[in-house]
Amino acid sequence: MPFISRMIVSLSLAIRHRRELRNLLDRTPRDNSILLLDPEALRQAGVAALALDFDGVLAPHGAPEPLPEAILWLKRCEAVFPDDRIFILSNKPTDGRCRWFARHFPAIRFISGVRKKPYPDGLNRVAELAALPPWAILMVDDRLLTGCLAALIAGALPCYIRSPYISLGNRTVAELFFWLLRAGERGCLRMISLPWGEQ
Template sequence: MLLDQEPSVLSEQGVRALALDFDGVLAPHAADQPLPEVTDWLRRAVAVFGVERVCILSNRPFGPRVDWFATQFPGLRFVSGVRKKPYPDGLKKTGELASVPLSSILMVDDRLLTGCLSALLAGARPLYIRNPYCSFSSHPAKELFFMLLRRCERLFVRLVP
């Protein structure tokens, strides 16, 4: 869980920038804003790393989600205009925007074969969120689909030599 990763400790471990997936990591799928406890964590992360070194890599970098961040975290950027994960383009752009080497970026994602693979391909650090935020009452089909997808990914990774 993201909340188990204290930003100051991550900094002590050599992390200089964060690339955060949104769905599952900051909030359940299709939410327009992070959960309140995650918002508190984001405030600590921005205090430690600076707003220019915290980026969101999301499939929905538009609409109410972006508007919320613009008011609550001015200067925090959504990385867009790049090929989607697992291509490393988003992390390369994060490194450019944050002016840090890729090896010092922590990619936080709830998917092994998208965000975590992207981090490995880019030379960044992956942090896999094994228990992502879900809201079966809001989006049961979508949450079930991603739950099954994550389980298939874990099985695939275990079976590959």
């Protein structure tokens, strides 16, 4: 689906879920990154599976593999969650990334061939593969109106990465574009969740 059409769909779905999205934004610390997520604490809080976005969450945009610190964090996750309960749910499951994970984290599965987030199809697939109810799955994403919104629609748990990995030196135009997009999402959400926007 073309980018603009998906943006329009996202916006209409966001209006429906604006209160939950606004609560998520308000309760997320500005410096939230994967490094602030303690896998053991997540497990104790009832999370049984992880669905991880890639761009911004494990590496800067367009990177072929996770950053070294993200790799260490993934290893911590592996020690807590069974390997077959960690998934990569990216709108860009490129062959290079799939190959990298197959070599370094063979049990971590890429979800592909589904409609892109914010459609809940990818999370529904995760629930099916992990044989878990959606509410036991944590979707970790740096985009409110794609991954976090998909989690709310699917009935999964959203985790908003508000301090994503960015590399302005490598992909300046793309990173600036996504920086604006993320800021735009927050601004848009604040607008549609103003008191006069509530019915």
